[in-house]
Amino acid sequence: MKKIHVLIVDDSSVMRKIVERSLRQAGLELEEVREASNGAEALAEVQNTSFDLILSDINMPAMDGLEFLRNLANLPAAKNVPVVMITTEGSEARVVEALSVGAKGYIRKPFTPEQVKERVAPLLGGAQ
Amino acid sequence: MSLPTSRGTEHIVKPDPQWKALLECAAKEVFSMMAGVELTEFAEAPQEPQGEQTAMVGLAGALCGMITIRCTSATSGRLAARMLGDEAATNPSMISDALGELCNMVAGNFKSKVTQLADHCMLSVPTVICGEDYVLQTPPPNEGFQTVLSLESEPIWFSLVVQG
Numbered sequence: 486m487k488k489i490h491v492l493i494v495d496d497s498s499v500m501r502k503i504v505e506r507s508l509r510q511a512g513l514e515l516e517e518v519r520e521a522s523n524g525a526e527a528l529a530e531v532q533n534t535s536f537d538l539i540l541s542d543i544n545m546p547a548m549d550g551l552e553f554l555r556n557l558a559n560l561p562a563a564k565n566v567p568v569v570m571i572t573t574e575g576s577e578a579r580v581v582e583a584l585s586v587g588a589k590g591y592i593r594k595p596f597t598p599e600q601v602k603e604r605v606a607p608l609l610g611g612a613q
Numbered sequence: 614m615s616l617p618t619s620r621g622t623e624h625i626v627k628p629d630p631q632w633k634a635l636l637e638c639a640a641k642e643v644f645s646m647m648a649g650v651e652l653t654e655f656a657e658a659p660q661e662p663q664g665e666q667t668a669m670v671g672l673a674g675a676l677c678g679m680i681t682i683r684c685t686s687a688t689s690g691r692l693a694a695r696m697l698g699d700e701a702a703t704n705p706s707m708i709s710d711a712l713g714e715l716c717n718m719v720a721g722n723f724k725s726k727v728t729q730l731a732d733h734c735m736l737s738v739p740t741v742i743c744g745e746d747y748v749l750q751t752p753p754p755n756e757g758f759q760t761v762l763s764l765e766s767e768p769i770w771f772s773l774v775v776q777g
Contacts, residue, residue, distance in 0.1 A: 496738075497713075497714060498710065499696075499697065499707060499710035499713075500714055503647065503696055503697065503714070506696075506697065506698065573717055573718055573720075573721035573736065578732060594717075594718045594721060594722075595642060595643045595646035595647045595718050595722065596646060596647075597646050
């Protein structure tokens with residue numbers, strides 16, 4: 486089983502830790518977890534590191550998750566990295582928009598580790 | 614159910630008596646899923662909110678106001694440990710941030726249960742007050758409710774204050 490490299494993007498440091506903890510509790514083998522507090526920081530991370538999975542909040546200062554997705558689509562090295570959005574609000578429009586600009590799925594808060602695994606595992610191919 | 618009424622080009626939603634049950638349901642779901650704890654009703658609920666930790670999330674749009682959660686530092690420390698690991702229980706910053714995130718998720722979960730709010734109400738980032746010596750004042754007219762749930766016999770207060 487291949488260990489995966491994950492990027493977690495959220496302006497809340499606590500939420501980043503909760504997401505990482507959920508991935509581990511779900512049984513995913515994590516080789517490396519990198520964090521970014523907004524889309525701009527995440528883009529910088531993506532240009533320097535190869536990731537197997539990106540989990541991103543939608544509402545963030547500086548660059549939100551939707552703009553991050555649009556920029557990510559222009560980076561050849563990151564084009565095939567699956568991005569899963571994490572959102573609190575019951576805003577279907579934002580989720581639909583995220584899916585239309587490249588997100589491979591979404592997780593709505595609150596979530597359980599099992600729900601995270603359900604959404605994420607199919608995107609990792611043979612990695613997990 | 615409450616019906617939206619017109620305010621300029623926006624719709625405003627009037628509070629509904631059923632919302633108290635919806636807020637309790639939202640709180641139970643969030644605490645169970647994110648902290649692995651079960652909130653229950655009190656047989657004899659304490660009346661006045663007490664505790665050194667208060668988290669608040671603002672609501673704007675179809676509903677203007679705020680949702681708050683208040684509890685003791687000990688309770689919020691236990692919640693942080695359940696969410697983030699044992700080391701969080703002694704880290705004041707993590708304790709406050711964890712309660713803020715819980716409040717954010719309770720507010721989000723609550724509004725997703727009220728059809729008229731789901732796409733028409735925005736949430737603020739959470740704010741956390743540490744301390745007991747304060748009074749929360751909202752300009753009139755305002756209305757709302759509070760409810761208290763038990764986490765292993767320790768009270769946690771939830772409130773919704775609606776402006777206008």
